[in-house]
Amino acid sequence: MTQTVSAVGSGVAIVRRPNRVRMLWLLVVVGVLVILVLISLVIGSRDVSLDDIVAALGGSTDNIGQAAVAKRVPRTVLAVAVGAALGLAGGVMQGVTRNPLADPSILGVNMGASLAVVVGIAWFGLATATGYIWTAIVGAAVAAVFVYTIGSLGRGGATPLKLALAGAATSAALASFITAVALPRADISATIRSWQVGGVGGASFGTIGQMLPFFVVGCAICLFSARSLNSLALGDELAASLGERVAIVRGVAAFGAVVLCGAATAVAGPIGFVGLVVPHLCRLLVGVDQRWLLPFSALAGAGLLVVADVIGRIVARPGELDVGIITALIGAPFFIAIVRRQKVRAL
Template sequence: MAAAIGVLALACLASVAFGARALSFGTVLEALTSYDPGNGDHAVVVSRIPRTVLGLLAGGALGLAGAAMQGVARNPLADPGILGVNAGAAFFVVLGIYGFGISTFLGYIWFALAGAALAAVLVYTVASLGREGATPVKLALAGAALSAGLSSLMSAVLVSSQQTLDIFRFWQAGSLSGRGWDVISAVVPFLAAGAVITLCAGRALNGLSLGDDVARGLGQRVGLSRGITALGVVLLCGAATAAVGPIGFVGLVIPHMVRSFTGPDYRWILPFSLVLAPVLLIIADIIGRLALPPGEIPVGVMTAVIGAPVFIWLVRRRKQAQL
């Protein structure tokens, strides 16, 4: 854990040092310890701090939510994107833009939380139909179906309104740029509450991983455990998606990587996912800034470019992603 925190600290330091304007680590440390308002390099460093902090928060939220969703669904392919939570948050943001004229990140939060919650409830309700209940396969299928349906509805709304499309397309790609301390202060309470709830669910997720019957036999209230963990996941996904847009692969890749050295114990998987997921998001953001200067590639695109090959390698090496 100390090594993981050290890697995260180095990633954060690199995030404020690298960009369209390259700065030395000495300049970065000088700006952080003895800031001079008249120094242009110091001003650049300070302007990158909110972006780094947001990457830290959003990455941790997505990684933690992905690990918890895999435990709740007993499905190693579960993540906020595959189970439709991100699609629900994005669809409700589109409705907020189209129907209520919402155009600020602060306004996106409540719509994203409502959409994420509704999507989670719908997926679990549909998957619970039938004698077997919410099996991992049915949860994945219900999530995929809901994501496809909401994407179609979202496209219909965007096609009918050019103004909505213009506002939404910058948010949809997933980016850490253009967000300030106002966005961070708005999402921190939701992320903090979601993180506390989810981190405390490690023992419950260990029980759920044994199967519902075994968990009940051990005295665990399966429905309550799933409900409380789902609440934490909704808070994490909704707030993170509202702040940075729908970003995939972070919540899918990192828990698999963490399991390679923690084993199946969620009391370790959850905190390690919280610490290491921001590393992936911040590194992806740095690469996106350096790839096409003076422009940049949105971090949502870069996480897919980086995460997809890594996930394929993990699946082929560990054989963990099987239903």
Template sequence: MTTVEATGVTLDRLRRSRRGRVVWLAVVVLTLACACLLSVGLGTRAVGWGDILAGMSGTTETMAQAVVAVRVPRTVLAVLAGGALGLAGAVMQGVTRNPLADPGILGVNAGAAMAVVIGMAWFGMQTLGAFLWTAILGAGIAACFVYAIGSLGRGGATPLKLALAGAATSIAAASFTMATVLPRNDIAGGVRSWQIGGIGGASFDAILPCLPFLAIGLVLCLLSARSLNLLALGDDAAAGLGARVAWARGAAALGAVLLCGATTAICGPIGFVGLVVPHACRLLVGVDHRWLLPFSALTGGILLIIADVIGRIVARPSEMDVGIVTAFVGAPVFIWIVRQRRVRDL
């Protein structure tokens, strides 16, 4: 056995061992804590440790402390939104057995955004509660539509057909959304900024209504871990091992839709987090969804926090929305995944 082969075997054993996964879990949790501190302390205005402690305790006597008080809910939202998108991406990849699955690529985020814009333009929606229900409904309809279209023809819902159906749905939904917004100057400015995807202006008053939806989605997704492991073997094998395939796939998809819809309602459609994070986590803990799902949730929060911090720093004294930063990160990863699959298929 060569040195390279021995190294690969060692890394694979570490990835699959319980001790190795626990070590990686500690590393990820510590990284998330450090990212949160960076998010509170870094930005267009630098703050010191005393200002951070005072601002987090609610004191806002100085401008720096007031800045910290604003960044705290923003950091919390980044953790929640990134975790939701990372977890939803891992679940969608497991449900569809498609490594290219992502809430953005499969059109789920675009469907949620289109539903919210229609509600604003045609029905005068203004409350966050209405946005949440509408976004979840739109995300669910888009997910069902993409899966139905991708299932047509010979071979059923193949990864390629799902990706093509999702891309076509995203483009169509985005075009319809733009056509709805253009003649409405009263909502155009806010909608265009929201469509980019960002967490600026976050507040606990806006976050709290989302928590029940995120909590239910989280529970459904985590409970589906064993079923997703069985589905990875194929529908016939999963059924032979006692899984109720339709129910398992439906429950997991419902959890992912709740996470995507709630996140899109408050942050706008943020892409590529659900694509990048699960692939990175598989390098750490393997393909067992009982480990992959919680790791994806934690790592998604890290990615969105870091993307937000980068957006604040590179565009000083202004800010770059987090959706733009994740696109810069996710697009090369998407191309790499496609090239890897093409090489394997040759």
């Protein structure tokens, strides 16, 4: 069994693994995710037994343990869905921009979605989950286009550093706008502040059901774009010579990522760094082939958010820390490490 090695823009050699090795890693990641889901059902302010889990999954809520499991099931499902959406969206954004620093939170996409939702709540009486999602998608799309346009100005086009700086500046400005909109509204400011942290507590199957169509559409678009993203990695000119319509490929893939980011932000708040950390770690396992990287990013993103949710319940018992805080603690050092690597220029 042979392995080939190629250099990427980060200056780190990435092993292109045979498909048998990739399939083995896929089984491992799926197995780990299943274990994490079971741990999420067991651990909380009150630990429960396996019997309680089985009974609760069967619809029984006869005791406190079973009732606790019944509450943890939807939040675990939501953590899996949101984590998968953010991990997949991050992988697509890095592929579309060929930027190792691309991430929905760093590029201002999550904050654009947040501002749109807050404005909708405060000024237009937005109240339904579906309305949140549509509004968040529009806000995410506007923010993404704005940041990419600003980052593309000047010599060199949209470099990783320029996009990161444009995204950081845009995120800061949008966060200020959110505060300005929410502060005069005492009736909604507490709810908005809590939502802005990012969390999966209080999840319900009704909310998940309203998010599901957007999640399916966004995932389908992103995964079907994988082969074309491989062509884009060779450079625009070579991709065009291979028959790819570069602008259309970028637009369609970016639209899929925006749909995922908007839906995830609408139901869970602006959770950061999942889309940054996960694709980088997955490249170490399966290489740079987007046909493998994107599904792995979705699975690993789901696992990371479930882990963050479990950690948040453990460290603050009997209360909890929202997953947005945990992912920021994990992701911020990772982001600094990437920025400090002077050889990082593009993927």
